[in-house]
Each structure stands twice: as C-alpha cells, then as structure tokens.
Amino acid sequence: MNERLEIENLHVAVEGSEILKGVNLTIGRGEVHALMGPNGSGKSTLGYAIMGHPSYEVTAGSIMLVDADGTAHDVLEMEPDGRARAGIFLAFQRPMAIPGVRLADFLRHSVTNVRDPDRKEGQELMPMREFRGELKDKMKELSMDSDFARRYVNDGFSGGEMKRAEILQLAMLRPRFAILDETDSGLDADAVRLASESIARIGGAEMGILIITHHEQLLEHNIPLKTHVMLGGRIVESGGPELAAELHKQGYERIRKAYPEAAAAEEEMEAERRLEPAAS
C-alpha cells in the first residue's frame, strides 16, 4: 500500500478552547488534496497540529505516518523537528522572521538535518559547495534572484517574497508530505500562477500535498484528487476539483445550510474569539 499521512478523529484545543472537533483525513504520497473553508474554521490549526506547535494541544485522535510496508509512526510522539526529519513540511501562512540569519545558512542547517535525520547537533553540515550548487539550481528553476538567499530569513520580506521563500524551502527539503497554508495569499495573479507551477514541479509523485486555500488558481497545476471543506472544526464534505471551483465562486452558503450543526459550531467559535482579547 501507498505511504500515507493518516489523521483520525483529531481534536485540538488552544488555550482550553476546542478548535478541531474530530478531523479525519488520509493523504497518500503522490496525491494532492485541497482544504477549503471559511476563515476560522480550523484549517491553519490542522497545519499547526500536524507540525506540532506547542500551543496546539491534541486532546484526542491520532496522526500517523505510514510507510509503504505498513509500519506506522506516531507523529504525535515526535518533536516538531522530529516531524520535519520524518518528512513532514508546513509552509507557513505567516512565516517568522529570524533577523541576522541568512536564508542560505538557515536552509543549509535545515537541509542537513532533514536529509540526515540521525545527525547529532554539532556534527558537520552539508558541504558548502554542494549546498550552494543545489540552492543555485533550485533558485534558477523558481526564477528567484540568487541575492535572495543572502537576505535574513523573512526579515523585511514582502508577503510575496515570504511565500516564495517557503516554496524554495519546500523545493530544497523535498518532504514526503507538505501542508501549504495559504501559500497563495498576498500574491498577485501572475505570482500565484508561478507558485502553482512551481509546486507542481516540486511535488510530483514523490510528495503528498495538502493545499489550504480560498481560491482555485493555486490548484490550476495541482489538480486535487479530493477537495475537503472544513466548517466548525470538522471536514464536512469532500469532493473533486469541481467542489473547489464551486466554493471559490459561490462561497459557503450551501455548505452552511447543508451542515447546520457545523455551522452552529462555527458561530460558537466565532463568538468565543470575539470575547478574547485580540490574538496575534
């Protein structure tokens, strides 16, 4: 059977309030899945929970990484860096700046660890020459200026630059499973097309991809096997690429009507958020 990322009955809470209320999703390696849903429905929470953000507490359910021979690895047992080394990648919706650290140096560390999961801290990094050569090729493929890698990680980057830097990291790390959290937001139409093409070229048969998006353009070159709709912390409906097109054009009214229970949960979560002091 195919390698896969299996999410079962996942419940996730942030500071005591439950955001995900039983998510089921299986992504096979080589498959593209799209995840859509209104703001606040829990899409980014799913990405953070899969990556292991310390503020996102998994209260029930499981996330398993299953090898081709059926061996299952418990992702929830791993530290975030362990998950990265196991082949999981999250492209952040809002990547963090690390001032003073050059993107190239950051990536060299990152690539070394991910490709050699048993590397101990302090051991040699990937040889500079080899790394530079590979980085240069990848940047050329992605039509990126080579000066870009000398800039500090996301420091003073425009929204578009941040997203392109995330795609570059995806290309260098070549994970088994990638979650792309609104990698199209903040990009103009041309940039979205370029991103869509790039992701398709990087992905291929070697990568399982979950694309979180509000639009269908990013899916142009990444035709999803399935499109999932999240509402009120659950995946309420799954369909083909036509579902993405429908949601993009017509919004979520039909979905809210069809799933009144999830719509009610969404309203409740919305109300709770309003009561809290503005989150970052």
Next chain:
Amino acid sequence: MTTTTAPAPSFNRDALEQLLADQPLPAWAEQQRRACLDRLESLDLPDRRQELWMRTDLRMFKPQAWGLRPAGDAEAPEGLLAPAFPQAEEGGVAAGGRPDYAGHFTTVNGHVSRCEIDPELSRQGVVFGPAAEVLAEHGDLLQKYWLRVIDTDSDYFAALHGAFHRGSMVLHVPAGVKLSQPIHCLAAIDDGGVDTSHVLVVLGEGAEATVLTETASCGTTGAATGFHCGGTEIVVGRGASLRMVNVQNWDRGVWHVARQKAVVHGNGRLQWTLAALGSRLSQVAQDVALVGEHAEAQVNGVMFTEGRQQLVYNTLQHHEAPSCRSDLLYKGALQDRSRLVWRGMIKVDKAAQKTDGYQRNDNLMLSAAARADSIPGLEIEADDVRCTHGATSGRVDEEQIFYAQARGLTADEATRLVVAGFFQQVFDRITIASVREALAAAIGSRIRRVS
C-alpha cells in the same frame, strides 16, 4: 580567594617604592605615579551615591586583598583572537619569515613574557614595546599622551591605575605609516592574579593600524579569581584610521575595572569594538572624544553574560568639534541571573554644529532571572545637530523557535541561530573577519537552552 602563607602586599606606599625600584621610569612618569598614590590615599572605594557607580555592587570587593604579584610560573593562555595569528614559520621573524601579525605583546600578572615587532616596522619608525622601556627612550613623543588622555584622579580605581600600572604596552605609529597586519596584545593573570596594565596607542597623521587587545585567565577551570585595574588611551591623528578591539574574557572570579578613552582628530576614523564574555564584575568607562572636524567613531559592543556576572558600561560620545559623526551599537545577551548595565551619553559642545550622533543598545534576555538596564542620555549645547538613541530588550520568541524546528532544527540549534542572528547586526559592522568569527564561536559555545 587563593590561600597564601603571607598576607598579599596591598597597593600602598611600600609597594610603590618597590615598583619604582624594580621598574624605573623617567622622572616625569615617576612623578605621576607618586601624585596618583597621594590621591589614592585620600580616596575610599566609590560608593553607590556616585552616578557612574550607582549600579555597581562592590560590597564583596576587598581592596586590601589585592596587590602587585610576582611573575609566577603560569603560562599565558592562547587567547580568543590568537588562533587567527598562527606562529610564523619555524624560526619566526628572526629567521626572515613574514609574520601574520605586525607585533605581539603578552603579559602574565603584569610581567612581560613576549614582545615582538616586525623589524621592518621599527625601521619605519614605529615605536612599540613595554612602557617601562619605551617611555624612557621616547618621552618626547609620548609624555603629552601618557596618562593624560584618561583621568587618574576621579576615583579610587583611576588613581590606583595611575600609581601602579605595570606590564603596559605602547604603540606609536608615525605619520603616514600603515600597518597591514594587526598588533596583538594579551594581558593574562593566573588564579588570584593581578593586572594593572595600560595600553597607549598613538597614530600620527594619516597612519593606519589594527590593534587587538584581550584579557584572559591562565588555566582552564573558568572559575579563577583575580583583579584587573586597567587603562586604555587612544589617539587617532588627523586623517588617521584605527581599528581597535578589546576582548574581556576573564574567568568568572575576576574583578574588572577599566577606563578607556579615545581622542580622534580631524578626518580621523576609529572603529572600536568592545567584547565582554568574562569576569565576575566589570565596570568599564569607554569614552570617545571627537576633537577635529569630520572625525568619525564607530563603537561596537558585544556582551554575553551568564551565571551571576554583573557588567556595567558607561559610554560617552563627546562631540567637541563640528561635523563629526559617532555611531554606537551595544548588543548584549544575558543568561541565568546575570546583569548588564549600559549607560550611554552623547555630549555635544556648543561649537560642535552639524553633529551626527547615534547610540543604541539592544539586549536579548535568555532567562527570566537576568536583568538588563539601558540608560541612554543626550546633553546637547549646539542647535544644529542630529542625535538619536534607541534601546530594546527582548526574549527569544517561541514562534521563531517553532518555525526553525518545523524546518528540522532542534530547539537548541534554533536558539543558537536566533542568538547568533541577534549579534549579526553588530558583527556586520566589525570589518575584521577573524574577530567576528572568534566572537561568534565563543558566544555560540556558551548558549544553553533558553529557560
């Protein structure tokens, strides 16, 4: 304290007479010593009512426990910056090998253990060596600077240094001479040791030099005690250019008091980097006076503190002439229960129109129990100036750590990277690659996981 069979000699009149007998100086310099001793005898330790000493805790400092020490048999440590200057080929300079440094000056407990200069530089008129020798021979050149740039009577430690300086290095580069290699100066002490060394660097008109000075303890425990009461005087002549680096890397039991001042003349340029990693307590005055038009000073500070270390810096950028520029950036990272104080002042005289002055202090707190104080100040008498200051204090952001972890870095690696990035801004200003690398490595090895 180390145990000694006889009470250690203090900094008193007997000790001064002994020093004068051991190391005679020209009469004018001996006169300075005696005047400073008179002053010393009239002074108590600074107390916390004095503005510059308000944040310095001297309660555990016992002056009578310290005095000049014999040479002992400890060998000087390699130093943090020394690896950048490998020994010249077998036989060294004497055998005709080209050195990787222009000169070396090393002391242990104030006793000179090594003093070398590229003979080619001596032929060009560069004066270099221990003050005890050089002052006698070149008094005409040096008398107007020696202990006249810094003050020697404002407090106990200033007077102590003026009376008891020993193991001091003098460098005088004549007009137009350019040193292409750095001078390296290392002042070391053994456990319980004492260093009162002075450094005087004078650059004539249009001269250029790079001077790297460092202080370090002998031995490897990291916990040795000691007392340093030092002084640094820098004179950058018209159109001259100096890069000066001071690295303080004492063991964790050393008291460190230093008074340092640079005077920069018209069109002169100074890049002055202070780095501090060690000591139990440090009290450092770093003053820059810009005395000629279009003089420039860039001041860099790199501090890493841990344990219960307490480091206090008082900086002054004094604009005495018009159209000068000064730019100070101090960056500190604090671990454990350590404490870092920076009190900075930009002073602009009435005559110093068109001054461009800047000072900034950023601190990164690596533990909740650490404490940093930043106290910027401006004192401006001219009316056409641009003077600004800034200070920040922050923690390592957990979101940064998570982001790096999501890319496969361990939490420790991520922390190290964030801290390295924090210092990068000041490293980017230091134009000496070997110094940047040595400091980055030294800091990297000290960082533990953020608590």
